[in-house]
Amino acid sequence: MYVVNVSVTTNASCAFSVTCVLFIVRRKLVLYPNGDKSRNGDGYISLYLVMADTTGFPPxxxxxxxxxxxxxxxxxxxxxxxxDGRLRRFSAIKNKWGLSQMLSLSIFNNASNGYLIGDSCVFGVEVFVIKNEGKGEHFSMIKDPSGGTFTWEVQKFSELTKEFYYSQVYLAGRHKWKLTLFPNGEMKQRGKHLSLFLGLNDHTKFHAGWKLFVEFTLRIRDQVRSHHHEQTSELT
Structure with missing residues (x-):
């Protein structure tokens, strides 16, 4: 166990980082003092743990x-x-994990809460490395797969009465995908937000232990002003 405390100021408008050494591996904390807007972090402090140097690591x-x-x-x-105490896997495909909505800026900026005093604050990280059992694995990465963009035009939205709807299946990056739409929101978001999910349609054909990492963007088109609403996320 190793704890790293980082003192920063909140004047920066973009991300910055501080590098540290944990278990002979260089890692760094990457802080977005005004939120990582590319991952829906607007209005929050965003903080990530990143592998800083993987030079010399084996394939x-x-x-x-x-x-x-x-x-x-x-x-x-x-x-x-x-x-949340969950295990995270750092690899060549994904070397950054963290929270885009770590702490609300309204709470963080309130001096009575003690987090931001005299324009300075302290962040820390505690890391537990899990022993690798040495099982061999192979991975490949597809950059900008052909057919990676899919458009689903939903007609007569006001007449949708079911809890959810599936799009047609489409092919991207050698895999079959589909979208799931909850017109009135899914579970906790029901009645508050529209919910949209990306799912793998052909997952049953893969062997046990098989994994796929995907970074994707869901977008709802503004048909009047072209101010489209979008959110980038990851699927493992």
Whole structure:
């Protein structure tokens, strides 16, 4: 276990990072003081743990780790712990994990909460590295796959009465996909938001232990002003 505390100011408008060494592996914290807007982090502090230097790592390398982020309460002299305790796999395909909505800016900027005092704050990370069992794996990466863009035009939206609807299946990156639309929202978002999901349609043909990492963007078109609403996410 290793803890790294990082003192920063919030004047920056973009991301910046501080590099540290954890278990002989260089990692860095990447902070978005005004939120990572590309991942729906507007209005929040966004913080990520990133592999800083993978030079010399063997092909197919991976590091499994569980980590927690900390924000120091300078008034009460204690840390706010943020993390779900889930194992994350760092690899050549995905070397960054974290939270785009780590802490609301309204809470962070309120001096009475103790996180931002005198224009300075302290962030930390605690990392537990899980021993690799040495099982061989192979991966390949497809950059900008052909047919990667799919458009689903939904007609007579006001007349949709079912809980959810599937799009037609389409091919991208050698795999078959489909969209699932919840017109009135899914589960906790029901009645509040429209919900849209990307799903793999042909997953049953793959062997046990097979995994696929995908970065994708869902977009709802503004047919009047072209101010489209979009959100980038990841699927593993």
């Amino acid at each position: 197919g390398w991976e590091i499994n780790a569980i980590f927690k982020f900390f924000v120091f309460d300078q008034l009460q002299d204690k840390y706010l712990t943020i993390g």
